[in-house]
Amino acid sequence: AVVSTQSTGWMMISTISYGLVFSWGKLGMNIYSSIFINSLSGFTIKATGITYYGVKFFGRKNMVVLAFAGLSSTFVLSVACYGVKVSEDWRLEQIFCLCSSLFITSVWGPINLLTRELAPTSHRGMVAATCSASARVGAVIGPYLALLYNDMDARYVLGIFAGLAGVAGIVSWFNSDSTGKPVPSTPDDIADLYNTHKKFNNQE
Numbered sequence: 176a177v178v179s180t181q182s183t184g185w186m187m188i189s190t191i192s193y194g195l196v197f198s199w200g201k202l203g204m205n206i207y208s209s210i211f212i213n214s215l216s217g218f219t220i221k222a223t224g225i226t227y228y229g230v231k232f233f234g235r236k237n238m239v240v241l242a243f244a245g246l247s248s249t250f251v252l253s254v255a256c257y258g259v260k261v262s263e264d265w266r267l268e269q270i271f272c273l274c275s276s277l278f279i280t281s282v283w284g285p286i287n288l289l290t291r292e293l294a295p296t297s298h299r300g301m302v303a304a305t306c307s308a309s310a311r312v313g314a315v316i317g318p319y320l321a322l323l324y325n326d327m328d329a330r331y332v333l334g335i336f337a338g339l340a341g342v343a344g345i346v347s348w349f350n351s352d353s354t355g356k357p358v359p360s361t362p363d364d365i366a367d368l369y370n371t372h373k374k375f376n377n378q379e
Contacts, residue, residue: 178302178305178306180346180347180349180350181286181289181290181293181302181306181350182305182306182309183309183342183343183346184239184243184282184286184343184346184347185286185290185306185307185309185310185313186309186310186312186313186316187243187313187339187340187342187343188243188279188282188283188286188310188313188340188343189309189310189311189312189313189314189317190313190314190316190317190320190339191246191275191279191313191317191336191339191340192279192313192314192317193313193314193316193317193318194316194317194318194320194321194332194336195213195272195275195276195279195317195321195336196213196317196318197317197318197321198272198321198324198332199213201321201324201329202266202268202269202272202329205264208264209269209272209273212273213273213276225281226238226280226281226284226285227284229241229242229281229285230284230285230288230354234352234354234355235285235288235289235292235352235353235354236289236347236348236350236351236352236353236354237352238281238285239282239285239286239289239344239347239350240344240347240348242278242281242282242285243278243282243340243341243343243344243347244340244341244344245277245278245281246275246278246279246282246340246344247337247338247340247341247344248337249271249272249274249275249278250271250272250275250333250334250336250337250340251334251337252267252271253267253268253271253272253275253333254268254330254333254334254337256268256271257329257330257333268329268333272333275336286347288353289350289352289353290302290303290306291303292353292356292358293350293351293353293359293365294359295359295360295361295362295364295365296358296359296360296361297360297361297362298362320332320335320336323335
């Protein structure tokens with residue numbers, strides 16, 4: 176279950192990330208300013224430790240789910256506001272898509288951490304490698320989605336990105352939360368942690 180749910184999240188975020196990188200030529204008026212701000216926003220998230228405090232406050236799983244929800248919301252807003260000009264060089268969908276890069280960066284850290292903490296030590300390398308491989312598949316699919324701008328309205332492409340993020344958020348919700356739990360060494364440890372958590376909830 177860990178492999179399937181986490182692999183889905185890794186593939187979805189990678190698909191969206193690479194798809195958006197190849198989309199800037201179709202979004203907005205100035206591709207150079209878009210790429211610069213996109214890179215700057217990712218650096219800002221990492222430098223300010225926003226993800227760290229988010230994980231500490233919300234927990235691993237909840238941070239992943241919230242980041243995917245925020246990512247999906249930015250693309251929904253970009254579809255709703257498509258074509259609305261803010262100035263001669265800026266449109267609302269471009270601004271919302273730039274905001275999405277903040278959530279993309281916010282997903283990578285927690286989902287990486289959650290994957291490694293949910294996997295037992297005996298299988299951690301295999302689980303991490305499988306998720307990384309699924310992300311590589313997403314990295315191949317993403318640029319091809321960006322090519323759809325040539326054949327259909329950009330709102331459909333942005334809608335696909337919103338749908339992928341939404342599906343990833345829903346799938347991630349079914350993960351266990353490793354926050355505050357010891358890292359399992361074997362599959363039996365995972366079962367024990369789950370059963371203990373379940374009994375604790377029943378007692379409450």
